[in-house]
Amino acid sequence: MDSTERYLVGVYDDDDEVLQAVTTVKKSGIKIEEVYTPFPIHGLDVAIGHPRTRIPIAAFLFGCLGLTCIFSLINYTMVFDWPMIIGGKDFFALPDWIPVSFEGTVLFTAFGMVGTFLVSNSLWPGKKPRTFDLRSTDDRFILTVNMANNKKSESEIESILKATGAIEVNVKQF
């Protein structure tokens, strides 16, 4: 990427404070990009207003795909390609196929979900990680604002962040 992305990074040192800051900052009309915390804070995702994850939909679709693939494979091998009489059953012995179809569904769902998750979070191999502030893995709570998504001036946003209890506000460019 040649164009630079400019972020304002507010650093907080208390989890309750950052949770309240999110609400206040949003109310003043600033669009928050993301909040990074060393541990999960209950209610934070709701406060930021992130839309609910669509991973269950992906899971369902991958499950359907898995069921179809495995079922077609068994059907092709057991009925058309090389039919064999096993235990006197029909070639199309549906009950016998259910465990394998189930496993195939689960396998496709699991791998599909992991893949979807990695892609949607830009976590593919070789991807350079974006670190706004290393201390978010230690004892600081990091609130980031993407300047491209906000009309307010930098100084204005900075003062709002400071007012909500940010101990420092930095600029980060990628």
Place this chain on the structure above:
Amino acid sequence: MAGHSHFSPANVEEYFEFTAEGRKRIIYAFVAGVVALLVGIYLLSRGEGHEVVQAAAEHGAEHGEHLSGGAVSHHGDYDWTNRIWANVWLNGVYFTGIAVIGMFFVSIQYLAKAGWSSVLKRVPEAFPRFLMITGPILILTFILKGDVIFHWMHHGITDKGSEHYDKIIAGKSGYLNFGFFLGRMVVFFVLWLLLWSWMRKKSIDEDLNGGTTNFYDMVKIATGFIVVMGISSSMSAWDWVMSIDTHWFSTMFGWYMFSSWHVTGLATITLTVLLLKDKGYMQYVNFNHLHDLGKFMFAFSIFWTYVWFEQFLLIYYANFPEETIYFLERWEGHDKLYKATEILNVVFNFFFPFLVMMTRDAKRTAIFLKICCCFILVGHYLDFYQMIMPGVLGPHGGFGLVEFGMVTIFASAFIYIVSSELTKASLVAKNHPFLEEALHHDI
């Protein structure tokens, strides 16, 4: 969540009031059940609506005989009163399951030291009181009418030289005999009730005195109960249900019946919590707790399906005649008398809960949960019907006023007993050490 909570135990206490109006309604339901049962018995004794089935039985006699794994085919003298005792047994086993799962649920919560459930644990904790009703009913039915229900209790079946002598059953008589069976049954009920009343005493003592001693004691009782349940659930499944079809056996049966009990119990817990919420109680139970209960119901519906299907698959795959007869009897035996319930069994207990409760939103919506609870409760009644009726009644089974009356009687008695048990303690265990966690439960 924001800020620190200001929680004091005094404001979570709430007492369920079993109003005169509520009592009256339950008693009306009970009386309606009794009336339906009496009319049903009268019709049965007159043989009303029985000609069709009787004819079917005669019609199916030549090939129906070998499609019965149960008692009837070996037992010529069928009496119309058998259907009453079969229904007592069916409902006794079904409601014993719901009651004992109440204790089981509380026990796993204590064993896992779970916090979220502390806000609703008083509901399942009230269920086992009903064991005091079903215990004596099952024991008396066994003593008085066991020979109606169990093939292995038929007269002379283990006596060499008797015309009813059955070598296979005689070989099982070391385990399946009157004294040992009765002993096991009494021991199970006594152990369940003793552990429950001990747990209940500690639980109420915690409300009065607080502290954590009672909590640690309850963890120990819960551990003991899980061990007892691990053995007794399997053995009661073999004894009370599987031994009806004495020739047949399945290594999956203990799990199968336990999973059926468990999901029924979970549905009852969820439904009770929802109904109490509708009446304005349990305000601290929010949709996060209901979501967890919904997940439990969803997961254990699938678990039941897994066990149910696995039992079928093993038998289907191995294809031994003495094992496949169990499913043949239910699928096409007795002129397909049990085929519809067999299909409904899977639809109500697997497809319906699976498809309806799959999404997160459904598990957080009261009406979806309620509908699912009702389907699971009816579905597992049918499941037990399928386990018990073909073996006991064979071609004489069916759905009539006797069935509806008996289940109404048991259900209204259950509601009455559990409601009055709920009044005996605060609906929220106010001094539970993890209550704070439950009040802030957020998923």
